[in-house]
Structure formats: C-alpha cells, structure tokens
Amino acid sequence: MKQTMLLKLAPTEEQHQALLETMHAFNQAANSVAEVAFREQSANTFALQKLVYGELRATYKLPSQLAIRCISKAAEAYKRDKSIKPSFRETGAIVYDPRVMSFKDLHQVSLLTLSGRVLVPFRIGGYQEARMGSIKGQADLIYRNGTFSLAVTLEVPTPDPSEPEGGMLGVDLGIVNLATDSEGETFSGEAVERNRKRMNALRQRLQKRGTKSAKKHLKKLSGKEARFKKNTNHVISKRIVQKAKDHRQGIAIEDLRHIRSRTDSTVRKSQRNRHASWAFGQLRFFLSYKAALAGVPLHTVDPRNTSRTCHACGHCAKENRKSQASFVCRACGLAAPADWNAAINISRAQVKMPIVSSLSA
Numbered sequence: 001m002k003q004t005m006l007l008k009l010a011p012t013e014e015q016h017q018a019l020l021e022t023m024h025a026f027n028q029a030a031n032s033v034a035e036v037a038f039r040e041q042s043a044n045t046f047a048l049q050k051l052v053y054g055e056l057r058a059t060y061k062l063p064s065q066l067a068i069r070c071i072s073k074a075a076e077a078y079k080r081d082k083s084i085k086p087s088f089r090e091t092g093a094i095v096y097d098p099r100v101m102s103f104k105d106l107h108q109v110s111l112l113t114l115s116g117r118v119l120v121p122f123r124i125g126g127y128q129e130a131r132m133g134s135i136k137g138q139a140d141l142i143y144r145n146g147t148f149s150l151a152v153t154l155e156v157p158t159p160d161p162s163e164p165e166g167g168m169l170g171v172d173l174g175i176v177n178l179a180t181d182s183e184g185e186t187f188s189g190e191a192v193e194r195n196r197k198r199m200n201a202l203r204q205r206l207q208k209r210g211t212k213s214a215k216k217h218l219k220k221l222s223g224k225e226a227r228f229k230k231n232t233n234h235v236i237s238k239r240i241v242q243k244a245k246d247h248r249q250g251i252a253i254e255d256l257r258h259i260r261s262r263t264d265s266t267v268r269k270s271q272r273n274r275h276a277s278w279a280f281g282q283l284r285f286f287l288s289y290k291a292a293l294a295g296v297p298l299h300t301v302d303p304r305n306t307s308r309t310c311h312a313c314g315h316c317a318k319e320n321r322k323s324q325a326s327f328v329c330r331a332c333g334l335a336a337p338a339d340w341n342a343a344i345n346i347s348r349a350q351v352k353m354p355i356v357s358s359l360s361a
Contacts, residue, residue, distance in 0.1 A: 001158045001292055005131055007109070007122045009148040015118045019148055020091075022113040023141065026070055027088040029060040033074035038085035045075045061114050069095045093140040093151075101139060106132060109150060111141065122150065131156075159295035164250035168299075170347025171240060171253045171287075172306070172339045173280060176325065179236050180339035181243070182347040187236045192229060199225045229279050237286035245294045252346050253287065254303035301349035310334055311344040 011019060033052050037043060040051070048071050056067040073095060077086035100112035106129060110117050124132070136155040141148065170182035178189040203221065206214040244251050291298040307327075309316040315331035322328045327338040334341075 001156050001289065003154040003156055003289065004151050005128060005135075005154055006142075007124060007128060007150040007152060009109075009120050009122045009150060011118070011120045011148060015120055016148070018113040018115050018118055019111065019120075019141065020143070021115075022066070023092075023094055023143060024090050025060045025062060025114060026066060026094045027090055027092045029056050029062055029067070029070045030074045030077075030086075030088045030092070032056070032060075033071050034078060034086040034088070037074055037078040041082070043075045043079040043082070045071055048075055063100070063112055063114070065097070065100045066094070066112060069097065069100075091143045093142050095138055095140055096150075097138040103132070103135070120148075156293065158292045161250075161292075161297035162248065162295050164248065164297055166247045166249040168252045168347045169240070169244045169247070169249040170343040170345070170349075171251060172343040172346055173254060173283065174339050177339050178232070179240065179283070180337070180343050181240060182340070182343040183243075184337075184340050185239075185243075186337075186339065187239070192232055195228050196225060230282065233279060233283045233286050237283060237290050240287065241290040241294050241296055244291070244296045250297040250299065251287065251291055252299050252301050252349065253284065254306070254346060255300040301346055303346075306345040306349065307338060307342040309341075309345050311336075311341050311348070 009019075032055065033048060036052050037048055040047075042048060049068070052071060053067055056062045056070060057064070060067075062070060073088075074086060077088075096111060102110045104110055104119060106124070108119050108121050110119050131154055134154040134156055135152045137153045139153065140151040142151055143149075168182075172180045174180065174189075176189060177186045178192065179187040199221065203218065206218045206221075240251065243249075288298060305316050308318055308320050310320060310327075310329035310332060312334045313329060313332040315329055317330055319330050320327055321338060323338075325338055326335070327341040328335045
C-alpha cells in the first residue's frame with residue numbers, strides 16, 4: 001500500500017532562500033508550460049517538451065530534470081480539465097524524483113535547486129524513523145506558513161485480511177455521536193462541536209474587526225479546526241480498528257457516498273452547519289488504510305433502513321425512531337439508543353463491497 005509521510009525540513013537561512021527561489025521559478029515555468037498546453041490543446045509531455053524545454057532552461061534557469069518535472073506537472077493539470085488553462089501558485093509544490101533528491105542519512109536530504117544541490121536537515125520522531133526504509137519514488141516539496149516539508153511516498157506491505165472469526169463489528173456514523181459500534185461504544189462529537197462553534201465565533205469577531213492584527217490572527221487560525229477534526233478522526237479510526245483486531249472481527253460501515261445529499265432533508269436546521277462540516281470521507285479513508293495495515297477486513301453495506309429496523313424482531317418503520325437519539329420498536333417494544341441499534345443492523349447487513357483489498361492492491 002502507498003502512504004504519504006511528511007518530513008519537516010530545517011534549512012539554514014541560505015538554504016531556505018535557495019529552495020524558495022527554486023519553487024518560485026518552477027511554478028512560473030509551470031504557468032508558461034500550461035499556457036502552451038492550452039494554446040496547442042495538448043497534454044502530451046513529449047510534444048510539450050519539444051516546444052518548451054529550451055525556454056525553461058534558458059529563461060527560468062531550471063536544471064534539466066526539474067524542467068522535465070515541471071512539464072509533467074503542467075501536462076497532468078491540463079489533462080484533468082482541458083476546458084481551462086491551469087494556473088499554479090507561486091509556492092505550489094515541486095515534484096522531486098530520485099534523480100534530483102537523495103537521502104544521505106536519517107536526518108539529511110539532498111535537494112537540487114537553481115544554485116546546485118543543498119543538504120537540508122529534517123526533524124523526525126519515532127513514527128517517521130521507523131518508516132524511513134519504506135520511502136520509494138518521488139516526493140513533493142511543500143511550503144506552508146513559512147515552513148518547508150517533504151511529502152514522501154511510502155511503500156508499506158499489507159497483510160492479507162484475516163478471516164473474521166468473531167463476526168463483524170458494525171459502525172454507525174452520526175452527528176451527535178460521530179461513531180457508535182455494535183458493542184455499544186460511542187465516540188461523542190461534543191468536543192468537536194464546541195471547538196467548531198468557538199472557532200466560528202472567533203473568526204466572525206476577527207472578520208468584523210478588520211484590523212491588521214485581526215487579519216494576522218485569522219491567518220494563524222487557518223487550518224486549526226481542520227487539524228482538530230483530522231486528529232479526532234485518527235483517534236476514532238485507530239480505536240475501532242484495534243478493537244476489531246483484538247476480537248478477530250471484520251468491520252462493517254455504511255456506504256458513505258452521497259451521504260450529505262441523502263441526509264440533508266433529515267437533518268434539523270439547527271444542525272446543518274454541524275452536519276456539513278464533518279469530514280465523513282476522511283474518517284472512512286482512515287478506517288480503510290488502518291484496517292488494511294492491520295489485516296482487518298473492512299466492508300461497506302447499504303445504509304437504507306438500518307436506523308429504522310429493530311435489531312431484535314426485524315420490524316422496520318419510520319415511526320420506530322422516537323427521536324434522533326432514541327429507538328422504540330412499535331412491534332416488540334424494544335427501547336435502545338438509536339445509534340447502537342443501527343450499528344447492530346450494520347454488523348448483520350448483507351455485505352455490499354469490500355474496500356480493503358482494493359487499497360492493498
């Protein structure tokens with residue numbers, strides 16, 4: 001399985017300037033290539049190379065291999081949507097392959113710049129150090145908030161999914177409780193919701209103020225809420241996969257495609273912002289790759305009626321949902337938390353599609 005790992009670079013002031021100048025030139029050159037690709041209506045890298053290679057070397061002073069990577073970046077962007085001319089930010093990522101990048105030891109990487117190669121130190125912890133031997137292929141040089149990072153590709157071996165001797169662990173995803181499993185464990189979304197409300201209120205106050213310091217504060221807040229959500233999704237997915245592995249279970253989750261359009265009409269107006277802001281797709285992705293690495297089979301099931309069906313007697317009716325949180329069966333009288341009842345139904349549902357095998361292929 002391929003994964004991405006970030007290495008935070010710690011260049012000297014001189015190295016920082018060399019990397020930044022190279023990045024600016026690379027993206028200016030990519031814009032030039034994109035203009036030619038759009039004019040010629042061509043995404044063929046070989047044809048574009050004949051047209052632009054000389055200019056990239058002479059005008060933008062790009063080394064040979066960086067010029068080739070620049071042409072590929074522009075061609076791939078144009079290929080995605082040929083109706084528009086691609087445009088690249090001044091600090092867009094640079095693609096480095098093994099011909100222009102090499103790791104000298106566990107703490108230094110050699111990168112090609114306009115002024116030659118620079119040996120840049122980077123900081124790693126135990127997690128990154130254990131995976132350094134799995135780095136394969138190309139990497140992206142990224143510049144965010146004044147800091148350079150290298151997004152490297154890892155080739156991680158994945159075990160074959162084990163047979164779920166303990167059955168399936170069903171997982172229901174929701175709004176109040178972000179996840180509830182069929183054994184009754186819930187992962188509350190209250191901390192996430194408090195953080196979302198606090199961040200929204202703070203952004204509104206700063207935007208209304210409009211001063212230089214307020215704008216600086218807004219810039220500092222950028223991405224903070226997303227990082228909080230990402231960390232929460234990591235914690236939830238890690239716990240669920242570990243539980244399934246310990247109990248020799250598989251995992252069954254709802255098919256989350258088009259979840260927003262399917263559920264918009266059922267979500268109360270007061271909760272629409274909360275519903276729209278949660279990263280359901282990210283949680284599914286985290287569950288997928290963590291399950292693959294752990295050898296835990298993961299399947300999706302059809303979510304229809306899982307929240308309306310009684311797990312005890314099988315009676316299905318809209319009226320069974322007494323409220324968003326409560327389930328009371330009109331046939332047998334079973335009363336249970338709605339999320340837990342749905343998770344049990346998910347664990348028993350007919351499997352729709354395995355998604356771990358496709359990730360590990």
